[in-house]
Amino acid sequence: MDEPTDSFRQRVFQIIAAIPAGSITTYGEVALLAGSPRAARQVGGILSRLPEGTALPWHRVLNRHGGISLPGEGFRRQKAALEAEGIEINDQGTVSLERYRWQW
DNA sequence: CTCTTGACGAAAC
DNA sequence: TGTTTCGCCAAGA
Numbered sequence: 465m466d467e468p469t470d471s472f473r474q475r476v477f478q479i480i481a482a483i484p485a486g487s488i489t490t491y492g493e494v495a496l497l498a499g500s501p502r503a504a505r506q507v508g509g510i511l512s513r514l515p516e517g518t519a520l521p522w523h524r525v526l527n528r529h530g531g532i533s534l535p536g537e538g539f540r541r542q543k544a545a546l547e548a549e550g551i552e553i554n555d556q557g558t559v560s561l562e563r564y565r566w567q568w
Numbered sequence: 569c570t571c572t573t574g575a576c577g578a579a580a581c
Numbered sequence: 582t583g584t585t586t587c588g589c590c591a592a593g594a
Contacts, residue, residue, distance in 0.1 A: 472591055491576055495590095506591045508575035525575080533575040542575090 487566035532557035
């Protein structure tokens with residue numbers, strides 16, 4: 465009966481979809497809320513395979529230091545998406561967790 | 569079943 | 582202090 469009708473991946477989708485514009489969270493936090501406190505790495509793996517036109521606000525997920533984990537072009541795209549929501553982000557791709565961290 | 573893969577994170581160096 | 586190594590675990594092959 466308690467079949468995993470919703471996989472870890474699906475729970476991650478729902479959690480990220482609930483992050484309001486102008487706020488951010490971390491991979492570890494998403495993993496925790498999804499029920500696997502040490503599966504932060506899996507969250508990143510899931511986001512890496514999102515289709516291009518996805519409606520999921522994947523750009524609101526940052527690493528433990530409030531920084532962008534993507535290299536090159538991905539870095540630029542995520543930084544621009546965050547700035548478009550009014551989030552201040554420096555050239556290193558880091559935001560203030562204290563200011564923007566989201567909790568339910 | 570085993571083995572591999574990582575948009576992570578914390579601990580060692 | 583910055584850099585490297587190691588542990589973690591969902592998913593797919």
